[in-house]
Amino acid sequence: MSARKPDSFNLKMTYFIPLTAQFMGDLLCLRGNFGKLAVSLRKATKRQWVTAMESIIEVENLQKSYKNKQALKNVSFRVRRGEIFGFLGPSGSGKTTTVKILTSQLQHTSGRVSVFGADPLRNRRAGFLSRIGVLTDNSGMYDRLTVYDNLKLFCGLYGVPDKEIGPVLASVNMAADQSTPVQKLSKGMKQRITLARAILHRPEILFLDEPTSALDPVNMGQIHDTLRRLNREGTTIFLTTHNMQEAETLCDRVAFLNNGEISALDTPLELRLQHGDRTITVTTSRGKEIVSQDEAGARRISELMARGELLAIHSNEPTLGDIFVKITGRGLE
Amino acid sequence: MSLSLHRLLAIISKEWKDSIKNPQILLMAGIPILMAILGKGRAQTAEGAMDVFTMPLMVAIVTVGAFAQALMISEEKEKNTLRALMLSPASPMEVLLGKSVMTAAFTVIVIFICTQITGIPDLHFGFLILFVLMMLIISMAFGTVIGLISRTASETSIVGLPVLLIFIFGPMFGSGIDSAVVVKIVEMLPSYQFMLGLSDHVNGGGLEEVKGSLLNLVIWTAAAIVLTFIIYRSKSFDK
Known part of the structure; x- marks a missing residue:
């Protein structure tokens, strides 16, 4: 599939959501996941709000050799x-290169890159770096210094008062570890401190390059919570990951990057619907049955409900990982 | 290029806190102090007494001035902290300047301790400051180059060992080698001229007597600064 045009946002799903199989499945399933439904609706509402906002990052025909x-x-x-934008792709697909170009660490070969309406490299010394925060999976900390002293350095560099350290550490659940030397922290705790450093100066855009790779689910969940809160407070988040679940839970829109090309760009829900086989798995007392999402399928479900045999109903939507494999022919790992 | 005093102070403060917890830097600082302790009161001649004074000074300047600087720069690269600094409003020049101020302060402290142990011979204080200052600039410039070239902290030992050997052991053993070329080369070393100039001055030499050593140090200082600038540009500290 060829790269999509920058303005090809697909937002028509907002009012269609209540009619989707996902919605029906969630409602009818006895073990319905109401949390997932809530996330779908929250994102749908937020998408409407996001569309009204201006582009903060614009990339056109970007090439890097x-x-x-x-x-x-x-x-x-x-x-x-105000958006959480996910850049999904396997290792070596160009995600980190893109982040480096967007954060003024690397010069691109051709094309147009605009962040806050200007070229990041040209804008580097004109306050650009004070408006962004960057977190990578190998962002280093000063191991011998305490958590507080690590953040104090960056308070000095960004011109942020030291009194901001406490609230920022509290926001990543690390307030009790202010005087602990960084070398005594676990990997997950270090990553949360690195996130605290990246958000210390309240950046307008937060670039996250594989922020939760190699983290356990508990630490990953805590970082996700912090990111959601920051986003609610207005921070735009650009996230690169090869973790489909992470993208699915966090992102308003995702782009699939494969071999340096964008092969799909849309909301996770829309991608799932586009690439699903439009069938529903029905669990009855006699076992599982797959029915199509059409009139015949609806009749079959009504029949089972009328007979009292219906136990559960689930829509068969592919995961982002399945879709990535389908589109690119390769996995995300 | 704009320098921010606020950012510079933040970097210096961080370097100080980090350095006093860094065992490698503390070990480097300890070597000249140990030399001063071991050498104190052992000199049999006036020339020997001068060596007891100048040798710890020179070792302090080379080990702390050059190697602490190199270590601080290479460690930033090795531990990926440099990237975070470069993504903050701090400029590469502010980062290097902050490290240099810290290194200079640390070296001065070590020199002060050494002189308190060995005692200071009868010399003009201005001469001493001038000689120490130029030797320190040369060492820190070489330290910056070593740090820029080295990818890791341990690599600084490999890259910097020749500098250490030539600068420290050149004046100690070079003149005893039976080769006119080697002797000539040793005589051109700034560390040799540093010790010779101070010795000449203590023995009653004025500006006229030490001008050769001074000129040598001025040329080395200028060359070291130019070399550092060239390496700084070519190694792209911030990329």
């Missing part, structure tokens, strides 16, 4: 203010 390799090939996308 290294000596023997073309890392990015005509990549185009836009990120709206």
Whole structure:
């Protein structure tokens, strides 16, 4: 599939959601996951709000070549203010290169890159770096210094009062560890401190490059909670990951990056609906049965309900990982 | 290029807190102090007494001035903290300057302790400060180059060992080698001229007598600064 145009947002799903199989399944299933439903509705409402906002990142026909390799090939996308935008792709697909270009660490070969309406590299010394926060999976901390002293350095660099350290640490559940040397922290705790450092100056855009790789589910969940809260407070988040579940739970829209090209760009829900086989799995007292999402399927479900045989009903939507494999022919790992 | 005093102070404060907890830097600081303790009162001649004074000074300047600086720079790269600094409003020049101020302060403290142990011979204080200052700039410039070239803290030992050997052991053993070329090379070393100039001055030499050593140090200082600038540009500290 060719790269999509930057303005090809697909937002028509907002009012269609109540009619989707996902919605029906959640309502009818005896073990219905109401949390998932709530997330779907929250995102749908937020998407309407996001569309009203201006683009904070604009990338058009971006190309980046290294000596023997073309890392990015005509990549185009836009990120709206207040959005959580996911960049999904396997290792080596060009995610980190994109983040480096967007954060002024790397010069692109051709194309147009605009963050806050200007080229990041040209804007680097004009306050650009004070408006962004960056977190990568290998962001280093000063091991011998305490958590407080690590953050105090960056307070000095960003011109933030030291009194901000306490609330920021509290926001990542690390308030009790202020005087602990970083070398005594676990990997998950270090990552939360790194996140605290990245948000200390309240950036408008937070770039996260594989922020939860190698973290256990508990630490990952805590970081996700913090990111959701930041996003609710207005921070735009650009997230690269190869974790489909992470993208699915956090992102308003996702782009699939494969071999330096964007092969799909849409909301997770829309992608699932586009690439699903439009069937429903019905669990009855006699076992599982797959019915199609059409008139015949509806009749069959009514029949089972009338007979009191229906135990559960689930829509068969693919995961983002399944869709990625279907589109690109390769896995995300 | 704009320098922010606020950011510079933040970097210096961090470097100080980090350095006093860094066993490698503390060990480097300990070597000249140990030399001063071991050498105190052992000199049999006036020349020997001068060596007891100048040798810890020179070792302090080379080990702390060059190697602490190199270590601080390479460790930033090794532990990926440099990237975080470069993604903050701090400029590469502020980061390097902050480290240099810290290194200089640390070296001065070690020199002060050494001189308290060995005692200070009868010399003009201005001469001593001038010689120490130029030797310190040369060492810190080489330390910066070593730090920029090295990818890890342990690599600084490999890259910097030749500098250490030549600068410290050159004046100690070079003149005893039976080779006119080697002797000539040793005589051109700033560390040799540092010790020779101070010795000449203590023995009654004025500006006229020490101008050769001074000129040598001025040329080395200028060359070291130029070399550092060239390496700084080519190694792209912030990329």
